[in-house]
Amino acid sequence: xADLVVKDLRLRLGDNEILKGAxxxxxxxxxxxxxxxxxxxxxxxxxxxxxxxxxxxxxxxIGSNVFYDAARNxxxxxxxxxxxxxxxxxxxxxxxxxxxxxxxxxxxxGTPTAEIKTRVKKTLGQIGLGDLAERYPHQLSGGQQQRVxxxxxxxxxxxxxxxxxxxxxxxxKLREEARAxxxxxxxxxxxxxxxxxxxxxxxxxxxxxxxxxxxxxxxQEGPPTALYNKPATLFAAEFMGSNNRLDGTLVENSSAHAIxxxxxxxxxxxxxxxxxxxxxxVGVIRLERVRCASGPGANRLKMxxxxxxxxxxxxxxxxxxxxxxxxxxxxxxxxxxxHFVEFPPDxxxxx
Amino acid sequence: MPIILYRFIVLGIATLAxxxxxxxxxxxxxxxxxxxxxxxxxxxxxxxxVFAEEDFWQAFWTTVAIAGGMAAxxxxxxxxxxxxxxxxxxxxxxxxxxxxxxxxFVSAVVIAFGYVVAVGPVGIFSTLAKxxxxxxxxxxxxxxxxxxxAGLTHVPHVxxxxxxxxxxxxxxxxxxxxxxxxxxxQVAFNVSLPMILPAILFAGVLVFFLGFExxxxxxxxxxxxxxxxxxxxxxxxxxxxxxPSYQLMAVVVVAIIAITAPLVFMQRLLLRQAQRYVxxxxxxxxxQALRLGSWRWAAFAAIIFWLxxxxxxxxxxxxxxxxxxxxxxxxxxxxxxxxxxxxxxVDYPNVVRGILxxxxxxxxxxxxxxxxxxxxxxxxxxxNSGWTRLVDYLVMVPRAMPGLVAGLALLWVFLFFPPLSPLxxxxxxxxxxxxxxxxxxxMRLVSGTLLQVAPExxxxxxxxxxxxxxxxxxxxxxxxxxxxxxxxxxxxxxxxxxxxxxxYLLGPGTEVIGSLLVSLWGTxxxxxxxxxxxxxxxxxxxxxxxxxxxxxxxxx
Numbered sequence: 001x002a003d004l005v006v007k008d009l010r011l012r013l014g015d016n017e018i019l020k021g022a023x024x025x026x027x028x029x030x031x032x033x034x035x036x037x038x039x040x041x042x043x044x045x046x047x048x049x050x051x052x053x054x055x056x057x058x059x060x061x062i063g064s065n066v067f068y069d070a071a072r073n074x075x076x077x078x079x080x081x082x083x084x085x086x087x088x089x090x091x092x093x094x095x096x097x098x099x100x101x102x103x104x105x106x107x108x109x110g111t112p113t114a115e116i117k118t119r120v121k122k123t124l125g126q127i128g129l130g131d132l133a134e135r136y137p138h139q140l141s142g143g144q145q146q147r148v149x150x151x152x153x154x155x156x157x158x159x160x161x162x163x164x165x166x167x168x169x170x171x172x173k174l175r176e177e178a179r180a181x182x183x184x185x186x187x188x189x190x191x192x193x194x195x196x197x198x199x200x201x202x203x204x205x206x207x208x209x210x211x212x213x214x215x216x217x218x219x220q221e222g223p224p225t226a227l228y229n230k231p232a233t234l235f236a237a238e239f240m241g242s243n244n245r246l247d248g249t250l251v252e253n254s255s256a257h258a259i260x261x262x263x264x265x266x267x268x269x270x271x272x273x274x275x276x277x278x279x280x281x282v283g284v285i286r287l288e289r290v291r292c293a294s295g296p297g298a299n300r301l302k303m304x305x306x307x308x309x310x311x312x313x314x315x316x317x318x319x320x321x322x323x324x325x326x327x328x329x330x331x332x333x334x335x336x337x338x339h340f341v342e343f344p345p346d347x348x349x350x351x
Numbered sequence: 352m353p354i355i356l357y358r359f360i361v362l363g364i365a366t367l368a369x370x371x372x373x374x375x376x377x378x379x380x381x382x383x384x385x386x387x388x389x390x391x392x393x394x395x396x397x398x399x400x401v402f403a404e405e406d407f408w409q410a411f412w413t414t415v416a417i418a419g420g421m422a423a424x425x426x427x428x429x430x431x432x433x434x435x436x437x438x439x440x441x442x443x444x445x446x447x448x449x450x451x452x453x454x455x456f457v458s459a460v461v462i463a464f465g466y467v468v469a470v471g472p473v474g475i476f477s478t479l480a481k482x483x484x485x486x487x488x489x490x491x492x493x494x495x496x497x498x499x500x501a502g503l504t505h506v507p508h509v510x511x512x513x514x515x516x517x518x519x520x521x522x523x524x525x526x527x528x529x530x531x532x533x534x535x536x537q538v539a540f541n542v543s544l545p546m547i548l549p550a551i552l553f554a555g556v557l558v559f560f561l562g563f564e565x566x567x568x569x570x571x572x573x574x575x576x577x578x579x580x581x582x583x584x585x586x587x588x589x590x591x592x593x594x595p596s597y598q599l600m601a602v603v604v605v606a607i608i609a610i611t612a613p614l615v616f617m618q619r620l621l622l623r624q625a626q627r628y629v630x631x632x633x634x635x636x637x638x639q640a641l642r643l644g645s646w647r648w649a650a651f652a653a654i655i656f657w658l659x660x661x662x663x664x665x666x667x668x669x670x671x672x673x674x675x676x677x678x679x680x681x682x683x684x685x686x687x688x689x690x691x692x693x694x695x696x697v698d699y700p701n702v703v704r705g706i707l708x709x710x711x712x713x714x715x716x717x718x719x720x721x722x723x724x725x726x727x728x729x730x731x732x733x734x735n736s737g738w739t740r741l742v743d744y745l746v747m748v749p750r751a752m753p754g755l756v757a758g759l760a761l762l763w764v765f766l767f768f769p770p771l772s773p774l775x776x777x778x779x780x781x782x783x784x785x786x787x788x789x790x791x792x793x794m795r796l797v798s799g800t801l802l803q804v805a806p807e808x809x810x811x812x813x814x815x816x817x818x819x820x821x822x823x824x825x826x827x828x829x830x831x832x833x834x835x836x837x838x839x840x841x842x843x844x845x846x847x848x849x850x851x852x853x854x855y856l857l858g859p860g861t862e863v864i865g866s867l868l869v870s871l872w873g874t875x876x877x878x879x880x881x882x883x884x885x886x887x888x889x890x891x892x893x894x895x896x897x898x899x900x901x902x903x904x905x906x907x
Contacts, residue, residue: 050810050814051813051814052810052813052814077813077818077819078810078813078814079813079814079815079816079817079818079821080816081814082816083814084814084815085810085811085814087807087810087811088807089805089807091805091807091808091810091811092811093808093811093812093826093829093830094808094830095829095830095832104812104815104817104825105815105816108815108816108817108821109816152811152815153814153815156815156816162814
């Protein structure tokens with residue numbers, strides 16, 4: 001099977017340009033997460049791939065099977081694309097029981113009744129709902145409904161399965177379990193999938209690659225580790241993880257290092273900008289990389305501990321100095337008062 | 352079949368069914384003679400003739416007076432009734448609600464007959480009053496009485512829209528006024544009713560518009576005094592010149608539509624505005640009834656009095672009349688009780704046919720109509736195209752045609768196109784006329800249920816591999832099944848009640864109770880009329896009871 005390739009897709013709703021040239025490749029056996037804040041166009045992109053939204057430029061294809069190509073005026077209707085889609089609301093048909101919900105796609109493909117039975121049974125077995133075939137959607141729990149929705153999208157073995165925030169309707173505890181279950185299912189069945197989510201942890205956990213969207217364009221894409229550890233833009237850096245933000249003036253900028261001046265101190269970080277010396281710049285550092293030091297030193301700022309918060313497995317400390325607030329994690333609380341906060345140079349990105 | 356083909360076929364048929372009768376009427380109005388007459392030529396003759404008629408202008412101004420008068424009565428009463436029913440602790444609200452809606456569902460001619468036999472010059476209540484007071488303190492046959500009765504019977508229309516708007520309003524606004532020291536009545540007039548003003552305004556235009564459609568009440572109550580409104584003028588015109596004066600009738604029809612069409616358009620604009628207003632709803636959906644205190648029973652008594660005058664008097668009158676030989680001064684009711692009028696019904700084959708036809712048009716015709724309305728609604732459902740606006744405007748056309756007019760226009764269509772004429776004397780003609788007249792209502796019922804289908808349910812089927820039409824068959828239609836059943840029940844009620852649409856189509860084989868009542872009333876067969884009226888009311892009562900039992904919302 002060939003890659004699913006989306007090229008420079010543009011889509012307008014009214015006067016509002018939702019997608020401004022989004023490109024994407026899904027290699028067979030890979031899960032790609034479309035990640036972004038609300039309004040970034042991630043769901044629209046997914047729906048355009050499914051054939052439920054109409055782009056006005058670009059192309060979508062799996063190998064020689066062209067779904068959409070603005071230049072060649074090709075637009076395959078949703079039902080001819082043969083993809084599987086799991087809706088955020090699951091969209092199980094309330095007038096059909098679990099078996100009929102799952103069997104529908106096979107029925108439409110003219111599969112013989114006997115084969116439908118075995119394949120639906122097999123799929124329901126794979127998702128662990130083998131004994132609930134006769135139930136109606138309203139008789140299932142949220143987690144079970146979600147599994148049925150996945151089974152319905154899997155049963156006719158689509159080349160790519162599209163997941164539209166499939167976990168967001170579950171409560172927090174269930175969501176973590178479902179996440180692990182879904183990742184296991186994807187790995188065992190060797191599925192190719194596009195997974196839309198606004199939850200970066202979910203994206204990192206489930207996906208092989210993450211495509212980060214920002215107002216209709218792709219901000220960055222790559223494996224989860226790259227997105228988390230090597231953000232290319234300020235948006236990417238701030239969207240992933242929990243962060244501190246240091247505003248300062250750029251006093252030195254080479255290809256590798258940049259030095260920010262904050263409260264008269266020189267703070268060194270990784271250069272992520274071409275801005276000239278003397279301009280304003282922003283430093284971003286993950287909460288878990290901030291260290292509390294006992295005395296002054298390189299890349300340290302003197303700050304006052306305002307509020308220690310107990311989070312269960314660790315403490316979160318809030319330091320402040322004038323307008324600047326820095327949060328950090330610690331395994332034990334510190335005494336209130338003045339402390340030194342260290343920003344390791346390899347963990348601080350300067351934009 | 353590709354979906355687009357389905358869409359255009361359905362829209363094409365619907366457009367033809369709606370536009371053909373109207374175009375024929377307009378065409379006829381510019382001819383010098385009926386369209387089948389070979390000497391007919393194009394001219395403005397009919398217009399100058401009708402507009403020179405004093406009777407026409409008399410009828411026009413009477414209609415305006417009645418429409419304005421009934422709006423002036425129905426709007427304040429309906430709005431106040433809505434406030435009492437929705438927002439206060441008036442006793443027995445749950446049981447009053449279906450009773451309030453009765454005037455909407457009972458045929459206006461039946462109500463009119465009821466008033467004649469109850470409070471007419473020799474009515475049961477009039478003789479009673481004469482026995483006690485020595486004179487009858489009211490005169491049924493006057494323009495004033497006609498306006499009052501028309502106003503009172505249209506209170507439910509205003510009530511429906513005002514109540515819906517009130518239910519959408521947050522109650523904390525009222526509670527705030529109450530806490531600030533306002534009495535319940537002050538709360539109603541200073542807070543609640545101003546907030547739902549757009550809805551009330553809409554209802555006012557609606558009632559004014561219904562005033563132009565009024566036919567049964569002025570026909571029965573206005574006739575003895577020669578009070579003519581446009582619709583009854585049209586009805587009388589049928590034989591004005593000895594020969595069928597189609598061109599004159601067509602001009603009157605065009606005149607009526609020229610007034611009603613802008614009113615329909617205005618309603619559309621106002622309704623949008625009203626909905627926008629209401630959609631700003633607060634979170635306080637939990638309604639806390641406003642305590643009326645000592646006003647509680649006064650309000651209850653007022654509602655009961657209105658129900659007595661509008662529902663009990665006419666329905667009691669007609670029912671009692673159907674069970675007695677006669678009544679009058681010095682007649683003891685216990686001595687004149689009889690079932691003969693009901694037995695007599697069977698002696699008239701056309702009456703028997705009429706009863707059966709009415710059931711048939713309600714049950715079978717209603718079902719077929721709902722299927723047709725659904726077909727149209729499905730054609731535009733999830734269609735992202737400017738063509739859907741065509742349907743918006745299409746349903747407004749029959750809305751502007753009173754039933755009498757639509758029946759006449761359709762009769763002409765059957766006469767005009769010879770291939771169709773064999774259908775004229777079958778129930779198909781009645782069904783078609785009814786379906787066209789109630790197109791807007793039926794479409795609103797069906798699209799209301801369609802709106803409740805979540806788009807993902809249909810999209811899920813698309814992605815699974817179902818074509819557009821397959822999605823509608825496998826997902827959309829099964830999901831709106833219960834909505835369609837409810838619509839069927841409501842359409843049944845409407846079709847069984849309908850009287851004016853069938854009048855011009857009345858003939859052997861096309862009798863329905865409504866049009867038979869009008870024609871029998873003309874012959875003075877009051878015994879038969881009262882028995883048949885009761886049969887009609889019972890049919891509607893059974894339908895209403897089923898609807899209430901099944902929990903069908905009586906207002907679409």
